[in-house]
Amino acid sequence: MKKNRILTMAQAISEGIAQEMTRDTNVFVMGEDVGSYGGIFGATGGLLDKFGKHRIMDTPISETAFIGAATGAAAAGLRPIVELMFVDFFGVCMDQIYNHLAKNTYMSGGHVSLPVVITTAIGGGYGDAAQHSQCLYSIFAHIPGIKVVVPSNAYDAKGLMIQAIRDNNPVIFMYHKGIMGLPWMAFFEGSSNAVPEDLYVVPFGKASFVTEGSDITIVTISQMVQKAVLAANILKEQSIHAEVIDLRTLVPMDTESVLKSVRKTGRLLIVDEDYLGFGLSGEISAVIAENLDSVSLKAPIKRLAVPNVPIPYSRPLEQFVIPQVSDIVLAAQELMLKKVALLEPQ
Amino acid sequence: MQVGKEKLLWMFEKMVQIRYYEETMASVYMEGKLPPAIQKGLAFDIGAGPVPGEMHLAAGQEPVAVGICAHLSDDDTVVGTHRPHHFAIAKGVPLDPMTAEMFGKVTGLGKGKGGHMHLFDNAHKFSCSGIIGASMPIACGAALAAKKLGKNWVSVAFFGEGAANQGAFHESLNLAALWKLPVIFVCEDNQWAISVPKPKATSVEWIADRAAGYGIPGIRVPENDAVHIYEAVAPAISRARSGEGPTLIEIKTDRYFGHFQGDPETYRPKDEVAHLRKNDPIPKLSQMLKDKGFLTVEQESMILKKMHGQVDAAFDFARKSAYPDAKDALQDVFVNGHITGRALV
Numbered sequence: 001m002k003k004n005r006i007l008t009m010a011q012a013i014s015e016g017i018a019q020e021m022t023r024d025t026n027v028f029v030m031g032e033d034v035g036s037y038g039g040i041f042g043a044t045g046g047l048l049d050k051f052g053k054h055r056i057m058d059t060p061i062s063e064t065a066f067i068g069a070a071t072g073a074a075a076a077g078l079r080p081i082v083e084l085m086f087v088d089f090f091g092v093c094m095d096q097i098y099n100h101l102a103k104n105t106y107m108s109g110g111h112v113s114l115p116v117v118i119t120t121a122i123g124g125g126y127g128d129a130a131q132h133s134q135c136l137y138s139i140f141a142h143i144p145g146i147k148v149v150v151p152s153n154a155y156d157a158k159g160l161m162i163q164a165i166r167d168n169n170p171v172i173f174m175y176h177k178g179i180m181g182l183p184w185m186a187f188f189e190g191s192s193n194a195v196p197e198d199l200y201v202v203p204f205g206k207a208s209f210v211t212e213g214s215d216i217t218i219v220t221i222s223q224m225v226q227k228a229v230l231a232a233n234i235l236k237e238q239s240i241h242a243e244v245i246d247l248r249t250l251v252p253m254d255t256e257s258v259l260k261s262v263r264k265t266g267r268l269l270i271v272d273e274d275y276l277g278f279g280l281s282g283e284i285s286a287v288i289a290e291n292l293d294s295v296s297l298k299a300p301i302k303r304l305a306v307p308n309v310p311i312p313y314s315r316p317l318e319q320f321v322i323p324q325v326s327d328i329v330l331a332a333q334e335l336m337l338k339k340v341a342l343l344e345p346q
Numbered sequence: 347m348q349v350g351k352e353k354l355l356w357m358f359e360k361m362v363q364i365r366y367y368e369e370t371m372a373s374v375y376m377e378g379k380l381p382p383a384i385q386k387g388l389a390f391d392i393g394a395g396p397v398p399g400e401m402h403l404a405a406g407q408e409p410v411a412v413g414i415c416a417h418l419s420d421d422d423t424v425v426g427t428h429r430p431h432h433f434a435i436a437k438g439v440p441l442d443p444m445t446a447e448m449f450g451k452v453t454g455l456g457k458g459k460g461g462h463m464h465l466f467d468n469a470h471k472f473s474c475s476g477i478i479g480a481s482m483p484i485a486c487g488a489a490l491a492a493k494k495l496g497k498n499w500v501s502v503a504f505f506g507e508g509a510a511n512q513g514a515f516h517e518s519l520n521l522a523a524l525w526k527l528p529v530i531f532v533c534e535d536n537q538w539a540i541s542v543p544k545p546k547a548t549s550v551e552w553i554a555d556r557a558a559g560y561g562i563p564g565i566r567v568p569e570n571d572a573v574h575i576y577e578a579v580a581p582a583i584s585r586a587r588s589g590e591g592p593t594l595i596e597i598k599t600d601r602y603f604g605h606f607q608g609d610p611e612t613y614r615p616k617d618e619v620a621h622l623r624k625n626d627p628i629p630k631l632s633q634m635l636k637d638k639g640f641l642t643v644e645q646e647s648m649i650l651k652k653m654h655g656q657v658d659a660a661f662d663f664a665r666k667s668a669y670p671d672a673k674d675a676l677q678d679v680f681v682n683g684h685i686t687g688r689a690l691v
Contacts, residue, residue, distance in 0.1 A: 036613045037541035060511035060547035061478050061539055089477065092512060127398025127450070129461040131476040184390040184608055312675050313461030314450030315398060320672035 007195040008181025010042030012154035013119075013173075016161035017044065017081060019199050021051055024079065027165055028055040030066050031083025031119075040085055041121045041180050063093035067118065071101045074114040079165060084120040087136045087174060101170045102145030116171070117164045122150075123176035123223055123273060125322055126185055130310035133318075135222070135272075138279035140172050141250040147171040147204060148250040152179065152225035153191045156248055159202030166201070176223040176273075188226035205252035209261070213241030216332050217261040219284055220271040221247045224323065228271055231328035240336055250280065255287045259295060262288060266298035267335050271323055276305040299338035302331050349573055351640045353416055355649075357572045358635060360415075361408040361628050363653040364432045367441070368405040368603070370657055371431070371448070375401045375607050390608045396665070397448050399461055402429035406570070406602035409627045410534050411436035413575025413597075414502055417583045423488035423501035425481035426474035427534075428463045433474065433504055439467045441660035451667035458670045459678060479512030481505050482531060486518050489527035493589075500528045500586040507596075508539030510553040519594065523560040528586035530579065531594045536601040541613035554596035567597040570627050573634070600625070 007015065021027045028051075029044055035058040038045035048056045059066040063084060070080035084090060090097065097118070104112045124133025141148045149164055149171055151157035157175065164171040179191035210225060211232045218228045225246040232242040243261050247253060262268050268288060270281040281303035288295055304323040312318050378384075378395030385391060392399065404411070407429070415424065415436035426433035434444055439455070447454030448462045455465055463476035471488070475481060485503030492499035509515055510533055522529045533553050537544050550556065557564025563585070567578045575597055582593035600622040604611045635641035641649075 032539070033541045035541075040540070058542050058546060060542075061508040062511045062513075064513050065511075091477070092479070092514065126393025127461065128392075128400055129464055129476070130459075131463065132400065183388055185392050186385045186388065186394070307676060309676055309679050310459075312459045313399065313447075313456075313464070314454075314458030314670055316669045316672045317450070317458060317675035320675045 004194050005197065006192055007154045008192045009151065009154045009157045009175060010045060010180040010182060012158040012195045013043045013161050013175065014038075014045045014047060015195070016158040017165070018047055018050055020162055020165040021047070021055065023199070024165075026077065027079045027081065028057065029081045029083070030057045030059050030070065032059055032061055032085050034058060034083050039083060041175065041177055042182055043083065043119050043175065063089060064096055067093050068096035068100065070116045070118075071096065071104065071114055074116045075104070075112055079115045081117045081119060081165065084118055086132050087120040087122045088131050088134050090120075090136070097146070098143045102143050105169065106145055113168045114170050115165075115168045117161075118170070118172045120172065120174050121177050122174045123178055124311045124318060125178050125223075127313060127315060127318065129313035133311040135174070135274040137174055137221070137250055138274050138283075141280070145170065146251065149173045149204065149248070150222045150250060151175065151248060152222055152246050153193050154181070154195050155193050156202050156208070156246075158195050159200050160204070160248065162199060163201040163204060167204070174222070179223045179226060188223060190226045190229055191223075202248065204249045205254050206248065207254035207257040208246040208248055209257070210244040210246050211242060213243040213265070215241045215265055216243070216267040216269060216335060217258070217265045218242050218244045218269045218271055218328070218332070219247065219258055220244065221250070221280070222273065224271045224273050227323070227325045228328055230325045231332065234325070234329050235332055238333070240332060242332060253283075258284060258287060259291055262297070263295050266296055268297070269302045269304065269328070269331055269335055271328055272303070272305040273322060274305060275308055276303060277308045279305065281305045297340050299335050300340060302335050304328060304331050349576055351638075353576070354573065354631075354635055354640060357412040357416055357576070358631050358641070359649055359653055360412045360436050361572060361631065362650055363657060364408045364411065364435050365405055365628055366654045367431060367435060367657045368403045370661060371397070371401065372403055372405075372603060372607060374661060379608070392608060397462075398450075401462060401607040402605065403603040403607060404429050404432040406600040406622065406626075407534055407536060408432050409570050409572040409575050410504070410532065410597050410599050413572045414530070414532055414579055416576050417579065418500070418502070420470055421497065421499045423471040423485065423499065424504070425485045425488070425501070426465075426472070426504050427481060427506060427509075428474070428476045428478070429506075430463065430465055430474035434465055434467070434472055437472045438470045439465065439472050441656055442663040445660040445664040446667045449664040449667065450669060451664055452670040452674070453663070453667040457674065457678070479505060479509040479514035482509075482514050482518035485529050485531075486522050486527055489522065489529045489586075489592075490525065492528055493525075498528075498587045500530060500583060502530045502532055504532050504534060506539065507533055507535040507537070507544050507553055508542070508547060509533075510556065511547060519557070519560040519562070519592070522592040523562045526589060526591035528589065529592040530582050530586055531592060532579075533594070533596040534599050535596055536599050538601060538605065538614070540605045552596060554594055557594035562591060563593045565593060565595045567595060570597070570599045570625065572627060572631055
């Protein structure tokens with residue numbers, strides 16, 4: 001086996017899919033431009049040549065039909081992977097996702113198994129405006145019955161993809177465009193890393209401690225992990241030691257790792273590229289609030305996320321609403337100076 | 347239907363302008379996006395330069411926009427697609443704020459918030475969307491409003507042949523047919539849905555034939571020719587204006603550029619575009635105008651100069667305009683006060 005083989009996240013995802021397709025002939029792929037194009041974001045690169053058009057199926061622009069068909073095919077024993085080109089496009093097909101794919105197992109009393117993987121591109125930062133730049137993972141995490149996987153790097157992406165395909169439940173696998181390592185979009189190089197050729201899984205619900213630190217916990221996911229690591233390096237020069245936690249999956253979510261870290265640091269910064277309101281950052285905050293009998297905060301919780309506005313097109317506006325490395329550094333610095341209010345003794 | 351000289355010249359001017367606009371944008375868009383100005387190892391950076399993000403250009407598809415819009419007034423609504431410039435220009439959207447929008451400037455149609463797929467101009471009743479098939483329900487709504495308000499306004503939904511496989515297409519056709527809405531559904535068939543050719547994605551050869559399923563007329567227009575299109579759609583416009591209901595029209599047209607600028611187009615036969623360009627509708631219209639005695643070589647060069655000059659001025663305006671203040675990102679989620687632009691009543 002070749003050692004230190006560096007892959008981009010796109011390459012790692014397509015390799016994981018290919019290896020599972022070789023292992024299990026029930027696995028197949030459907031979606032727009034997944035064939036000769038190899039997926040607009042490269043997640044199915046090279047698969048058409050390997051497996052042919054009966055297993056790598058280009059579809060019409062008919063998401064309701066082919067995502068619904070994935071549910072039907074899975075119920076009949078296959079293991080479909082379906083691509084929703086941009087997560088922003090879920091609007092045209094959400095009924096099939098949230099009222100059927102996510103609920104049929106429950107409504108059947110657990111008798112119907114739906115091993116479907118929806119792959120979809122998320123994220124902004126490259127001027128694609130309000131209909132092509134959202135993350136929206138919190139919307140899917142909000143709906144019971146679908147697992148939500150949001151990798152930050154190539155190694156995790158391959159292992160999480162293999163786990164997703166083997167899972168007997170619906171999974172939405174959300175890859176951020178700005179860490180896929182595409183030749184036509186700037187990306188965070190930390191997202192391309194060493195990926196074993198062997199098959200391996202990264203289990204769901206296990207966060208990764210990307211950096212260890214004792215001063216502040218930064219909980220994040222997806223491309224923001226790469227930004228948080230760069231911020232942690234800057235903070236380290238200022239003797240602020242940040243512990244960056246990559247949740248890797250939102251459903252299931254590893255709350256224990258978050259609690260463990262915050263018990264140690266006493267400070268929590270949540271960094272999220274999804275909208276601020278009613279989302280990931282609020283959920284993590286609630287987990288801490290509900291455990292204040294065993295967690296002692298030194299400072300209030302701080303949330304960095306997209307304010308509740310659509311993603312604007314113009315560069316200065318977009319850079320303003322999407323948290324940047326400098327914003328993370330600043331927020332951490334501020335948090336180090338803050339204190340929690342102490343109740344007066346009765 | 348005979349097309350008069352004035353209309354023909356208008357169509358020619360608009361087509362010339364659209365073509366030059368798209369060619370100008372094709373090159374401006376690439377500014378700052380190529381090595382060595384970008385991240386090492388990249389061939390192209392979609393997010394860099396003065397015009398970031400995706401850029402879908404409509405060179406080759408001008409006849410569709412002008413052939414339809416030549417029938418319309420400011421009172422009629424047009425809803426375009428993710429490839430919207432030709433529709434916008436033909437509908438009369440002013441070039442300066444339209445271009446400034448694509449540069450993300452505060453002087454843009456949407457103060458830099460929308461970008462090239464999301465152009466909104468109330469005064470000319472123009473809008474568009476980056477979501478495939480989304481034009482059709484919205485055009486139905488504009489038509490419903492016209493009907494309720496007792497006006498003879500029509501609305502046009504443009505969409506690509508790929509969008510005819512979306513649920514929104516089928517639902518909108520049924521709704522418009524059922525309620526006899528004054529909508530003209532115009533399918534631009536450029537044969538490609540990104541990399542997927544029409545025969546691999548569509549169950550019928552002619553999408554226009556699907557009209558029969560909704561009990562409305564379907565018109566096939568096999569020629570990418572403005573005059574041909576203008577004449578072919580005339581019955582649909584008068585049908586809509588007289589309250590008889592919608593029509594589905596399918597026009598065969600050609601996409602000269604990639605799906606988006608920077609698209610490697612590995613899926614497309616190498617000589618396809620060169621072949622398509624041999625049938626360029628602009629020189630054909632120019633020749634026709636000359637044959638009819640409507641245009642001299644001198645007049646043509648005057649038109650080119652004028653149309654190109656307006657485009658150059660718009661790009662200049664956009665470059666010189668200021669960016670919005672970063673905090674402006676937090677404005678306009680909801681309207682404050684009255685709605686600007688032309689109200690429906």
